Each structure stands twice: as structure tokens, then as C-alpha cells.
Amino acid sequence: MQSSLTLSLSQSATASTIPKSNYTLNHALRFPPSKHINLRFCGLRREALLGSYSLSRSHSLQNKTLSKKINNAISASLSANGSAPKSFDYDLIIIGAGVGGHGAALHAVEKGLKTAIIEGDVVGGTCVNRGCVPSKALLAVSGRMRELQSDHHMKALGLQIAAAGYDRQGVADHANNLAMKIRNNLTNSMKALGVDILTGFGSILGPQTVRYGKLDDSPGNTVTAKDIIVATGSVPFVPKGIEVDGKTVITSDHALKLESVPDWIAIVGSGYIGLEFSDVYTALGSEVTFIEALDQLMPGFDPEIGKLAQRVQINPRKIDYHTGVFATKITPAENGKPVTIELIDAKTKEPKDTLEVDAALIATGRAPFTKGLGLDNVQVALKNGFVPVDERMQVLNFEGNPVPHLYCIGDSNGKMMLAHAASAQGISVVEQITGRDHVLNHLSIPAACFTHPEISMVGLTEPQAREKAEKEGFEVSVTKTSFKANTKALAENEGEGIAKLIYRPDNGEILGVHIFGLHAADLIHEASNAIALGTRIQDIKFAVHAHPTLSEVLDELFKSAKVKAHVPGPVSEPVAV
Numbered sequence: 001m002q003s004s005l006t007l008s009l010s011q012s013a014t015a016s017t018i019p020k021s022n023y024t025l026n027h028a029l030r031f032p033p034s035k036h037i038n039l040r041f042c043g044l045r046r047e048a049l050l051g052s053y054s055l056s057r058s059h060s061l062q063n064k065t066l067s068k069k070i071n072n073a074i075s076a077s078l079s080a081n082g083s084a085p086k087s088f089d090y091d092l093i094i095i096g097a098g099v100g101g102h103g104a105a106l107h108a109v110e111k112g113l114k115t116a117i118i119e120g121d122v123v124g125g126t127c128v129n130r131g132c133v134p135s136k137a138l139l140a141v142s143g144r145m146r147e148l149q150s151d152h153h154m155k156a157l158g159l160q161i162a163a164a165g166y167d168r169q170g171v172a173d174h175a176n177n178l179a180m181k182i183r184n185n186l187t188n189s190m191k192a193l194g195v196d197i198l199t200g201f202g203s204i205l206g207p208q209t210v211r212y213g214k215l216d217d218s219p220g221n222t223v224t225a226k227d228i229i230v231a232t233g234s235v236p237f238v239p240k241g242i243e244v245d246g247k248t249v250i251t252s253d254h255a256l257k258l259e260s261v262p263d264w265i266a267i268v269g270s271g272y273i274g275l276e277f278s279d280v281y282t283a284l285g286s287e288v289t290f291i292e293a294l295d296q297l298m299p300g301f302d303p304e305i306g307k308l309a310q311r312v313q314i315n316p317r318k319i320d321y322h323t324g325v326f327a328t329k330i331t332p333a334e335n336g337k338p339v340t341i342e343l344i345d346a347k348t349k350e351p352k353d354t355l356e357v358d359a360a361l362i363a364t365g366r367a368p369f370t371k372g373l374g375l376d377n378v379q380v381a382l383k384n385g386f387v388p389v390d391e392r393m394q395v396l397n398f399e400g401n402p403v404p405h406l407y408c409i410g411d412s413n414g415k416m417m418l419a420h421a422a423s424a425q426g427i428s429v430v431e432q433i434t435g436r437d438h439v440l441n442h443l444s445i446p447a448a449c450f451t452h453p454e455i456s457m458v459g460l461t462e463p464q465a466r467e468k469a470e471k472e473g474f475e476v477s478v479t480k481t482s483f484k485a486n487t488k489a490l491a492e493n494e495g496e497g498i499a500k501l502i503y504r505p506d507n508g509e510i511l512g513v514h515i516f517g518l519h520a521a522d523l524i525h526e527a528s529n530a531i532a533l534g535t536r537i538q539d540i541k542f543a544v545h546a547h548p549t550l551s552e553v554l555d556e557l558f559k560s561a562k563v564k565a566h567v568p569g570p571v572s573e574p575v576a577v
């Protein structure tokens with residue numbers, strides 16, 4: 001469990017840095033008027049654990065203007081009584097064409113719904129343009145660089161490499177080209193299926209009614225739909241006191257462009273973004289200093305996996321760290337002076353240290369992008385910036401009741417800030433509106449950190465499982481297997497790694513699986529599918545795995561569990577082939 005900690009942070013990057021004439025949605029997305037930290041660590045909402053982070057800050061003039069313009073436009077086109085329309089332009093309108101919106105749109109078309117998607121910036125959202133896709137392109141490069149630079153590894157395989165080098169612009173182009181390619185794929189897939197892509201900023205005007213258009217006082221266009229999904233995503237969260245200049249003090253939005261590879265970079269936050277970028281930067285030659293508010297690095301991981309990751313991915317690399325500290329003030333480099341970072345003790349708030357580095361990457365979480373959505377027109381109040389939803393992603397009003405025909409999926413509801421979670425929530429909503437009740441089990445959704453080696457997980461960490469067991473009165477067992485005994489891993493000279501299973505010995509229920517090792521991100525799906533389908537260990541342990549494959553690490557893991565329950569026979573009768 002995380003230690004209890006109250007943060008009082010507020011957004012410092014303001015729209016005042018942007019010339020007013022250039023104020024597009026893209027800017028609004030990156031510099032929203034007010035932000036609230038989402039201290040979830042890949043799936044597990046930490047708001048409750050970490051206390052209150054209500055982050056208010058005085059709005060910049062530009063941001064006030066932005067909100068006013070949106071509100072004026074909304075009022076201008078709001079129907080006189082705000083009542084629901086009698087007939088509809090579409091069966092479904094989705095606001096936001098990120099991966100969540102895209103997943104929902106494709107499934108809606110498959111289900112025969114007339115569908116439109118409204119996008120204010122570029123199709124693909126964070127994941128495709130500023131997240132998963134370009135970051136994985138950079139990590140593909142860092143993985144190869146790391147391998148080629150390891151004499152020990154190369155010698156073990158009998159390979160001789162003269163020197164490994166890279167062309168920074170070439171690496172940056174690889175990331176950018178991949179994002180462009182996937183963006184085109186997404187756009188074309190929607191067009192080919194007949195999804196109407198409407199360009200503009202979308203807001204809710206009233207029940208089943210949406211306005212989209214420019215961010216100005218013009219009335220824009222009004223469209224109606226039987227059902228509406230909000231899928232407006234998130235933007236980097238930058239704590240108060242940190243000045244982002246986009247060159248020497250950056251967020252992931254800037255880092256993904258790889259405009260420079262600093263000699264020494266401080267990374268504030270050792271979550272997913274921090275870890276993945278530490279892998280990229282150290283492979284490309286930078287030294288990294290982590291600054292982490294909590295008492296340990298990688299606080300969201302299962303502690304045992306975190307310790308192993310630290311031994312393999314932090315200690316032997318050019319990485320040092322400060323834990324239990326906040327970066328309260330960060331000033332960009334200027335006039336030959338380095339970036340300065342003032343640290344305070346996270347608990348006592350006493351000044352701790354001042355660092356001088358070449359650059360700083362702010363990786364302190366993401367804030368929902370929900371401003372100007374007009375949700376108050378349907379009696380909905382945001383909660384710390386997030387759209388409140390129930391387990392079916394139905395948006396809840398002031399009184400906690402679902403607003404009919406209105407749903408919110410993905411980062412903007414804060415349930416689980418992952419691309420595939422956004423998409424799965426969208427599919428779940430479409431199932432419901434087409435007549436099949438569906439509740440997504442978020443504990444079956446896997447997560448992966450694409451470092452080298454990779455880290456993946458599904459379900460509960462060991463401390464979370466033990467806490468649940470104590471509350472509900474059941475026993476927890478843990479078993480582990482090592483990559484060191486796996487033929488395929490050893491053939492690749494990649495024997496460093498473990499898989500860990502947390503389960504109920506009384507009935508064989510899988511509570512959590514954590515993997516650290518080669519291709520962990522791919523391996524986790526056997527476990528996540530088992531959780532999603534309710535498969536018990538006593539059944540999955542009879543599944544056959546090809547030899548020699550990394551999947552045998554999981555085969556052994558399930559076989560090593562000691563389940564007390566009677567082992568049932570095969571579910572179906574054997575079929576002669």
C-alpha cells in the first residue's frame with residue numbers, strides 16, 4: 001500500500017505562454033484552465049489513499065476567456081427548454097477521437113449504430129500522438145541500443161559488434177512516422193466503416209444534444225443522438241512551482257519529440273512515464289536522477305517486483321534517485337545557467353536539496369481534460385476534474401443518479417488511465433446501449449511498463465490482496481517461477497526475471513499476477529484472460545504450452561500453486577481428432 005501523503009499541488013504551466021491568436025484546442029488540451037492530480041498508478045486510483053489533492057489555481061486571463069467563449073457558445077445554441085429532442089441525427093455521438101472513442105466507434109458500427117465522432121485536435125488522441133505509440137517506438141530503439149552496447153551479452157551469444165551508435169533525428173523520425181502511420185490507420189478505419197468524423201470542440205448542450213465547432217462565440221453546429229459518450233482524455237499534470245519551457249523543463253509531450261538527449265536529466269516521478277523514459281535516456285547516453293515523492297521508487301508496483309526492477313533497471317545504470325521529496329520549484333535553463341530544482345522533504349516540508357541539471361522531465365501523472373464540456377447543462381459536477389461515472393460508465397448527476405443516455409470512458413473518468421482500458425470501456429458502453437447489460441471487470445485489465453526487461457501485471461498486488469483477504473476472511477498464497485529455468489529465455493541470454501502468482505488456496509481464484517522479464521507485456525494475457533473468464537488455477541494448470549517458449553514460465557507458475565479445492569475433470573468431453 002502507498003504511504004499516506006497529502007499533496008497540495010497546482011498546475012503551473014499556463015496558457016499565458018501561448019499567443020492568443022494561436023489558441024487552438026491543442027493548446028487548450030495541453031494547458032487546461034484548471035487541473036487536478038490523478039495519483040493513480042496504472043489502474044489503481046490513489047485519490048483515496050493519498051488524501052485530498054484538490055488543486056485550484058487562479059485562471060490565467062486566456063483561460064478565463066476560453067471558458068467564457070465556450071459558455072457563450074453553449075448558451076447561444078442551447079434549446080429554449082433544454083429538453084430532449086424527439087428524433088435524432090445519430091444513434092451515437094462520441095466526443096473525442098482518442099483510442100477510447102475509436103474503440104467505441106468501431107464497435108458501434110459493428111452493432112449497426114449510426115455513429116459520429118467529434119474531434120477537436122487530431123484523431124488518435126494521447127496514445128497515438130503523444131503517448132503509447134511514439135514512446136514504444138523510442139523504447140524499441142533503446143532496447144536494441146542496450147543490447148548492442150552490452151559486451152557481456154554480445155560475448156555470451158558469440159557476437160562481435162564494433163560500436164553501437166544512433167542518429168538522434170533518425171530515432172525521433174521513427175517515433176513521429178509511427179504515430180503518423182497509426183493515426184492514418186485509425187482515421188481510415190473509421191471512414192471506411194462509415195463513422196462520421198466531425199471536426200471541432202464538442203460540448204453538451206442538453207439531454208442528447210451536442211454542439212461542436214470553433215472555440216469562439218459562434219453558435220457552431222448542433223447535433224443530436226440517442227446516446228452520447230464523452231471520451232476527452234487527459235493532459236500532463238504539472239505541479240505548482242514547476243515552469244515548463246518545452247526545451248529544458250519538459251513533459252512527455254515534448255520528450256517524445258526527442259529534440260535533444262541531455263547529458264543529465266532529472267525525472268520527476270518514477271511511475272510509468274518516468275520509468276519508460278529512464279530506459280530511453282540511459283540507453284541513449286544520458287545520466288538520470290529520479291525525484292519521487294513517495295518513500296520508494298516505483299510505488300505503484302508490487303513491492304517485490306519493484307525491488308527486483310530497482311536491482312536490474314536502476315542500480316546498474318547511470319541512475320541515482322531522491323525518494324520522499326517533492327520538487328517544489330523548477331526553473332528552466334537560461335543564459336548558460338542550468339535547470340535548478342528545489343527539493344523539500346515530502347513529510348516535514350523542510351528544504352532538502354537543490355539540484356542543477358541539464359534538463360528535467362515532469363512525469364507526475366495526468367490530469368483529465370474535461371473543461372468546457374458543458375456537463376453542468378445536464379446537472380453534472382466534475383469531481384477533481386474527472387467525470388463521475390458508475391460501474392457501467394454512466395455519467396452521474398449532482399445527486400449521484402445516472403444521467404440517461406450519457407456515458408464517459410477513458411482517461412477523463414479516471415478509473416484506469418490506459419489505452420486498452422479506455423477502448424474496453426467504450427465497447428462495454430456500446431454493448432449496454434445495444435441491449436446487453438455489461439460491466440467491465442477492471443481487475444482483469446492488464447498493465448505493462450515497456451522497459452527492458454518489461455514489467456507487467458494484472459489484478460491485485462500482494463499487499464492489496466492481503467488487505468482484502470483480511471477484510472473478507474480468506475487465506476492468500478503466493479508462488480513464483482523464475483526465467484532462469486526457462487529454455488527460451490536462456491537461449492536469448494535473458495534469464496533475469498520472475499513471475500509471481502497471488503491466489504486463494506481454498507478455491508484456486510487468481511488474485512494477481514506480476515511478471516518481470518523478457519516479453520512480460522505479452523505474457524500477462526494468459527493470466528488476464530483467465531481472470532476475465534473466471535478460470536481457476538486447478539483448470540488452467542492443465543492447459544498445454546508449446547516448448548520451448550517463454551509462456552512456460554506461466555505454465556510452471558500455475559502448476560506450482562497449491563490449491564486445496566477438488567480438481568475438476570476437463571470441462572468438455574475429449575474429442576477424437
Ligand SMILES: Cc1cc2nc3c(=O)[nH]c(=O)nc-3n(C[C@H](O)[C@H](O)[C@H](O)COP(=O)(O)OP(=O)(O)OC[C@H]3O[C@@H](n4cnc5c(N)ncnc54)[C@H](O)[C@@H]3O)c2cc1C
Binds near residue numbers: 100373416450
Ligand atoms: C507518454 C505516454 C505513454 C503511454 N503509454 C501507454 C501504453 O504503453 N499503454 C497504455 O495502455 N497506455 C499508455 N498511455 C496512456 C494512454 O495514452 C491513455 O490512457 C489513452 O490515450 C486514453 O485514451 P482516451 O481515449 O481516454 O483519451 P485521449 O487519448 O487523450 O483522447 C482524447 C481525445 O479527445 C479530444 N478532445 C478532448 N476534448 C474534446 C472536446 N471537447 N471536443 C472534441 N474533442 C476533444 C482530444 O483532442 C483527444 O484526441 C501513455 C500515456 C502517455 C502520456
Ligand SMILES: NC(=O)c1ccc[n+]([C@@H]2O[C@H](COP(=O)([O-])OP(=O)(O)OC[C@H]3O[C@@H](n4cnc5c(N)ncnc54)[C@H](O)[C@@H]3O)[C@@H](O)[C@H]2O)c1
Binds near residue numbers: 038040292298418
Ligand atoms: N506503459 C503504459 O501503460 C504507460 C506508459 C506511460 C504512461 N501511462 C499512463 O499514463 C499515466 C501517467 O503516467 P505517469 O508516470 O506520469 O504517472 P504515475 O501516476 O504512473 O506516476 C507518477 C509518479 O510521480 C510521483 N509524484 C507525483 N507528484 C510528485 C512530485 N511533486 N514530486 C515527486 N514525485 C511526484 C508519484 O508518487 C508517482 O510515483 C499513468 O496513469 C499511466 O497509466 C501508461
